Amino acid sequence: MADLLNVQGLETHFRVREGYVHAVNGVDFHLKEGETLGIVGESGCGKSVTVMSMLRLIPVPPGKVVAGTAMYQGKDLLKMSPDEIRHIRGAQISMIFQDPMTSFNPVLTIGRQVAEPLEIHMGLSRKAALNRAAEMLAMVGIPNAKDRLNDYPHQFSGGMRQRVMIAMALTCSPQILIADEPTTALDVTIQAQIVDLVKRLRDELGMAIIWITHDLGIIAGLADRVNVMYGGLIIEAAPVKPLYAAPLHPYTQGLLHSLPRMDETEQRRLVSIDGLPPVLMTKPTSCPFAPRCTFAYERCLQENPPLINLDGNHQVACWVDTKTGRPRE
Amino acid sequence: MGRYVVRRLLYMVVVLLVVSFITFGLMHAVPGGPFDREKALPPEIMANLNARYHLDDPLMVQYGQYLYDVMLPKFTTTPPDNTNLSDDHLINIKIGNLWIRWMNFGPTFSSRSRTVNDIFRQQLPISMQLGLMALTVAVLIGIPLGIIAALKQNTIFDYLSMSVAIFGVSVPVIVLGPLLIWIFGVTLKWLPPTGWGSKPPYVLGFLPSKLGWDYFKHAIMPAVALGLGSSAILARLTRASLLQVVREDYIRTARAKGLQERLVITRHAFKNSLIPVVTILGPMFAGLVTGTFVTELTFGIPGMGKYFITSITNRDYPVIMGTILLYAVFLVIANLIVDLVYAYLDPRIRYD
Numbered sequence: 264m265a266d267l268l269n270v271q272g273l274e275t276h277f278r279v280r281e282g283y284v285h286a287v288n289g290v291d292f293h294l295k296e297g298e299t300l301g302i303v304g305e306s307g308c309g310k311s312v313t314v315m316s317m318l319r320l321i322p323v324p325p326g327k328v329v330a331g332t333a334m335y336q337g338k339d340l341l342k343m344s345p346d347e348i349r350h351i352r353g354a355q356i357s358m359i360f361q362d363p364m365t366s367f368n369p370v371l372t373i374g375r376q377v378a379e380p381l382e383i384h385m386g387l388s389r390k391a392a393l394n395r396a397a398e399m400l401a402m403v404g405i406p407n408a409k410d411r412l413n414d415y416p417h418q419f420s421g422g423m424r425q426r427v428m429i430a431m432a433l434t435c436s437p438q439i440l441i442a443d444e445p446t447t448a449l450d451v452t453i454q455a456q457i458v459d460l461v462k463r464l465r466d467e468l469g470m471a472i473i474w475i476t477h478d479l480g481i482i483a484g485l486a487d488r489v490n491v492m493y494g495g496l497i498i499e500a501a502p503v504k505p506l507y508a509a510p511l512h513p514y515t516q517g518l519l520h521s522l523p524r525m526d527e528t529e530q531r532r533l534v535s536i537d538g539l540p541p542v543l544m545t546k547p548t549s550c551p552f553a554p555r556c557t558f559a560y561e562r563c564l565q566e567n568p569p570l571i572n573l574d575g576n577h578q579v580a581c582w583v584d585t586k587t588g589r590p591r592e
Numbered sequence: 593m594g595r596y597v598v599r600r601l602l603y604m605v606v607v608l609l610v611v612s613f614i615t616f617g618l619m620h621a622v623p624g625g626p627f628d629r630e631k632a633l634p635p636e637i638m639a640n641l642n643a644r645y646h647l648d649d650p651l652m653v654q655y656g657q658y659l660y661d662v663m664l665p666k667f668t669t670t671p672p673d674n675t676n677l678s679d680d681h682l683i684n685i686k687i688g689n690l691w692i693r694w695m696n697f698g699p700t701f702s703s704r705s706r707t708v709n710d711i712f713r714q715q716l717p718i719s720m721q722l723g724l725m726a727l728t729v730a731v732l733i734g735i736p737l738g739i740i741a742a743l744k745q746n747t748i749f750d751y752l753s754m755s756v757a758i759f760g761v762s763v764p765v766i767v768l769g770p771l772l773i774w775i776f777g778v779t780l781k782w783l784p785p786t787g788w789g790s791k792p793p794y795v796l797g798f799l800p801s802k803l804g805w806d807y808f809k810h811a812i813m814p815a816v817a818l819g820l821g822s823s824a825i826l827a828r829l830t831r832a833s834l835l836q837v838v839r840e841d842y843i844r845t846a847r848a849k850g851l852q853e854r855l856v857i858t859r860h861a862f863k864n865s866l867i868p869v870v871t872i873l874g875p876m877f878a879g880l881v882t883g884t885f886v887t888e889l890t891f892g893i894p895g896m897g898k899y900f901i902t903s904i905t906n907r908d909y910p911v912i913m914g915t916i917l918l919y920a921v922f923l924v925i926a927n928l929i930v931d932l933v934y935a936y937l938d939p940r941i942r943y944d
Contacts, residue, residue: 313902320847353850360848365841370863380849415939499687
């Protein structure tokens with residue numbers, strides 16, 4: 264199937280007092296129709312900035328997309344006029360955000376906010392849009408949806424608000440839903456409900472999803488493919504099964520080792536990855552993970568490994584073959 | 593909501609009691625009295641004056657009498673007597689033969705023929721008119737200037753707006769007033785340099801009965817001179833508040849929904865950014881409408897600003913009490929209105 268979205272060489276930096284923070288340093292990825300792509304990484308690895316850059320939601324200044332293309336339906340999102348990209352946002356590519364507490368306008372009713380994309384993109388009247396909004400709220404499982412249109416965000420619980428957020432993102436039946444850590448701010452039982460809701464809606468509506476998270480557990484049951492990011496780069500990309508069964512990058516391995524497992528019989532200490540993520544004041548010229556990597560040798564500190572293709576779908580950016588512990592030739 | 597307002601108005605009574613007590617105590621603690629002159633009055637006259645105004649009574653008796661005169665409504669069959677300075681009530685209502693008379697703020701010590709209520713009736717309306725116009729000027733200049741500065745942050749528009757704001761804050765009325773008079777009143781002769789264009793009777797007790805050029809030509813310069821300083825404060829506040837709001841997550845959400853930038857600002861940012869601005873408008877209103885000494889003096893406006901200052905230097909006890917209590921009432925009511933506006937602006941705030 265053809266790619267719905269294809270991002271190549273995306274680079275974004277932010278101006279700060281001391282210079283530039285290189286948040287995204289040449290990211291390539293693609294998304295097929297109806298596919299769910301997980302983007303995983305720790306805080307500050309550039310996963311949110313990647314998708315925000317794509318939709319041009321980075322505050323400029325201080326942020327700036329300096330290179331790359333993001334082809335969507337034959338057009339480059341990064342080169343569109345502000346008006347063109349505006350018609351994509353919320354209509355064809357929508358986003359849901361991490362914190363459902365702060366992502367709603369506290370002074371507007373839920374109905375107004377959910378109906379807004381319909382008024383803008385579909386040209387619906389206020390009344391028709393509100394009716395449709397009530398249907399959407401019912402679809403995401405808000406009880407008495409019609410009565411709740413006049414409620415304000417603070418009258419909803421966190422989980423309910425995230426449901427409303429999802430309804431709002433899906434009002435215009437987008438091709439792509441970008442979920443930027445939508446469950447991070449919720450407690451575990453609510454997380455599961457939200458994941459199930461998104462799964463159900465995906466099966467009903469057939470949109471493609473980019474799900475950003477730092478929680479490998481959530482992605483496992485949801486995504487078709489996973490991109491692991493580190494230091495503003497994709498360091499491993501693979502279909503979900505091989506990635507969890509046989510991770511190739513030392514960082515991915517570290518992440519998986521640091522998770523407790525339900526099926527473990529004997530007790531073990533959780534393994535942590537030593538050190539801290541890099542401060543990206545310069546563009547990485549060597550492997551950004553090398554300082555924390557147990558496999559690292561001279562080459563890792565001198566050259567940044569490219570993302571190489573192993574057996575078809577599994578890509579990794581590492582000089583070392585972690586199966587043997589020896590450098591790749 | 594109604595209960596909340598009633599409760600707040602009851603609190604106001606407590607606030608006014610405390611304010612009156614402190615003011616009363618302070619003004620009597622300050623040395624000197626209303627009839628002290630450089631060349632002392634003959635002791636017999638002093639004795640007569642002190643007896644006439646009950647200044648020989650113990651302070652607590654004087655205070656009690658004052659509260660009785662001001663706070664308690666009197667029910668009598670005798671109609672108001674305009675010649676009796678000690679019996680002038682602000683509110684006189686006639687029901688059948690019965691007069692309900694309330695709020696006697698007492699005579700003034702510095703004028704033989706006027707009462708504090710005369711000041712409220714004649715000077716206060718003028719100050720209120722000037723204050724309201726100055727506030728209008730402040731809002732109409734300050735808020736748009738702040739919005740422009742915030743939306744065009746770090747551009748020439750921002751710097752220009754904020755320069756105007758800094759100018760407004762740093763140039764006091766005592767400089768700006770005479771400057772305006774010199775340019776528009778004396779040199780260009782477009783506007784009269786002094787005076788005020790409205791006379792009693794006033795509509796609703798404070799609004800001019802006739803509006804027109806003859807009225808506004810007197811008001812333009814003082815309203816601008818007085819309003820500019822406040823507009824600068826509003827501009828800076830609006831700018832800071834709007835800049836903070838546009839960084840909020842829900843503004844990003846609005847953009848992600850594909851809203852036009854214009855709608856993002858007007859629908860999602862503006863209302864949220866008004867809350868701190870409204871907060872400052874309350875005390876600003878109270879300060880402006882109760883009279884402003886320098887502006888009224890500069891433009892020769894017969895408002896009540898001067899009584900705030902002169903009553904204290906003259907130890908004119910009833911005027912001190914009257915003006916301070918008036919200011920307190922305006923401040924408390926303005927803040928109550930501000931709190932009610934909060935509830936309108938932000939649905940999370942509810943008073944029930």
